[in-house]
Amino acid sequence: MQFIDLKSQYAALKPEIDARIQRVLDHGQYIMGPEVAELEQRLAAFSGAKHCITVASGTEALLISLMALGLKPGDEVITSPFTFIATAEVIVLLGGVPVFADIEPDTCNIDATKLEAKITPRTRVIMPVSLYGQVADMDAIQEVATRHGLPVIEDAAQSFGATYRGRRSGALSTFGCTSFFPSKPLGCYGDGGAIFTSDDHLAQACREIRVHGQSKRYFHTRVGVGGRMDTLQCAIVLAKLDRFGWELERRLALGERYHALLDGVPGVGLLAVRDDRDCVWAQYTVFVRQRERVQQALQARGVPTAVHYPRPLHLQPAYEALCCADCCPASVHASQHVMSLPMSADLTEAQQEAVVAALREAVKPSGAH
Numbered sequence: 616m617q618f619i620d621l622k623s624q625y626a627a628l629k630p631e632i633d634a635r636i637q638r639v640l641d642h643g644q645y646i647m648g649p650e651v652a653e654l655e656q657r658l659a660a661f662s663g664a665k666h667c668i669t670v671a672s673g674t675e676a677l678l679i680s681l682m683a684l685g686l687k688p689g690d691e692v693i694t695s696p697f698t699f700i701a702t703a704e705v706i707v708l709l710g711g712v713p714v715f716a717d718i719e720p721d722t723c724n725i726d727a728t729k730l731e732a733k734i735t736p737r738t739r740v741i742m743p744v745s746l747y748g749q750v751a752d753m754d755a756i757q758e759v760a761t762r763h764g765l766p767v768i769e770d771a772a773q774s775f776g777a778t779y780r781g782r783r784s785g786a787l788s789t790f791g792c793t794s795f796f797p798s799k800p801l802g803c804y805g806d807g808g809a810i811f812t813s814d815d816h817l818a819q820a821c822r823e824i825r826v827h828g829q830s831k832r833y834f835h836t837r838v839g840v841g842g843r844m845d846t847l848q849c850a851i852v853l854a855k856l857d858r859f860g861w862e863l864e865r866r867l868a869l870g871e872r873y874h875a876l877l878d879g880v881p882g883v884g885l886l887a888v889r890d891d892r893d894c895v896w897a898q899y900t901v902f903v904r905q906r907e908r909v910q911q912a913l914q915a916r917g918v919p920t921a922v923h924y925p926r927p928l929h930l931q932p933a934y935e936a937l938c939c940a941d942c943c944p945a946s947v948h949a950s951q952h953v954m955s956l957p958m959s960a961d962l963t964e965a966q967q968e969a970v971v972a973a974l975r976e977a978v979k980p981s982g983a984h
C-alpha cells in the first residue's frame with residue numbers, strides 16, 4: 616500500500632494527461648503558453664475568487680503575496696507554528712518576523728481567540744494555515760483582522776477544494792495561496808502553485824512580481840522574482856480538473872469513513888471537523904500515544920504513515936530566536952502525537968479497512984493492562 620497513490624490517478628487520466636502534454640509539445644510555448652491563462656480562468660471560476668495567478672510553487676505563492684502587500688523588514692506576520700516550514704520561511708526571507716499564535720488542539724488550526732493578544736503596532740498581516748485540508752476559522756480571523764485593518768493570507772496549500780460556510784478555500788480572504796505539489800489534493804507532476812484574490816490592484820502586483828517585477832517587457836516597476844508556473848504543469852492540472860470533482864467526493868467520503876471506523880477505538884484520537892466546513896484531507900491525521908512504536912507496528916503490517924509535523928516552527932533551530940518559553944503548548948502537544956494514515960482519492964475501501972485493522976492492533980498496549 617502506498618501512502619499517497621498517484622499511480623492509479625495517472626492510470627485513470629492517462630489519455631487526457633498525455634494529450635494535454637502532447638499539445639504543449641506541439642505548440643512549444645513552454646513559458647506562459649495558452650494553458651496558463653486557461654488554468655487561471657478555470658481555477659478562479661472554481662474558487663469564486665476574481666483572480667487566479669499561477670506561480671512556481673505554493674511557497675512562491677506565499678512569498679509573492681507578501682511582496683504584493685509590501686512586507687518590509689521588521690514587519691510582523693501572525694501565523695501558526697504548526698505547519699510546513701514554508702509558511703514562516705517566506706516571512707523571514709523578506710526580513711519580516713513571524714509571530715506565532717497557538718492552535719486549537721482539536722483541529723490543529725490557528726486559534727482565532729489567540730490573535731488579538733499577538734497584535735502590535737508592527738503587525739502587518741495575519742496568515743492562517745488551513746491544515747490537513749480543513750479551513751481555519753476564517754470569519755473569526757477576518758473579524759479580528761478587520762478591526763485592526765490587517766490583510767489576511769490563507770495558506771491553502773493543503774485545502775484546495777475545501778469549503779467554509781459554503782465558500783471555497785482560497786477565496787475567503789485578501790489572498791489565498793495553494794500548492795500543486797504532487798501529493799496535495801490537486802497536484803501537478805512537479806512544482807506549481809496559485810494565488811487567489813479578488814483585489815484588482817493586488818492581482819496586478821502579483822502578476823508583475825511573478826515575472827521579475829516587469830510591467831512591460833524589460834521595464835521593471837518593482838522588485839520581483841522568477842516565479843512562473845510552466846505551461847506543461849498547467850496542462851497537467853487542467854487534465855486533472857476533469858476528475859477533481861470526483862476526487863473531492865472520494866476524499867470527503869473516505870475521511871468520513873475513517874472517522875466512523877476509528878470512532879471510539881481506544882488510543883486513537885480523531886481530528887475535529889467543524890460543522891460549518893468540510894475537510895479535503897490532504898492528510899488523514901489522528902492522534903496517538905507512543906507514536907514511534909505505533910508507526911513501527913503499522914510499518915510491519917505494510918501500512919506506511921507519516922508525521923505532519925514532528926516539530927513546531929518555533930522550536931526549529933533556524934527559528935529558535937522566535938521561541939518564547941511555553942508559548943504554544945497545543946502545537947507542541949500536537950507535534951508529539953499526530954500521525955497521518957494513507958489517504959488519496961484512489962484508496963480503496965478494502966485498503967482503508969486494512970489500515971484501520973492494523974491501527975487497532977498497533978495501538979493495543981504492549982503487555983498487560
Ligand SMILES: *Cc1c(COP(=O)(O)O)cnc(C)c1O
Pocket residue numbers: 672673674675698699701702744770772773794795796806807808
Ligand atoms: C506544501 C505546503 C506549502 C508549500 O508548497 P510548495 O508547493 O511545496 O512550495 C506551504 N504551506 C503548507 C501548509 C504546505 O503544506
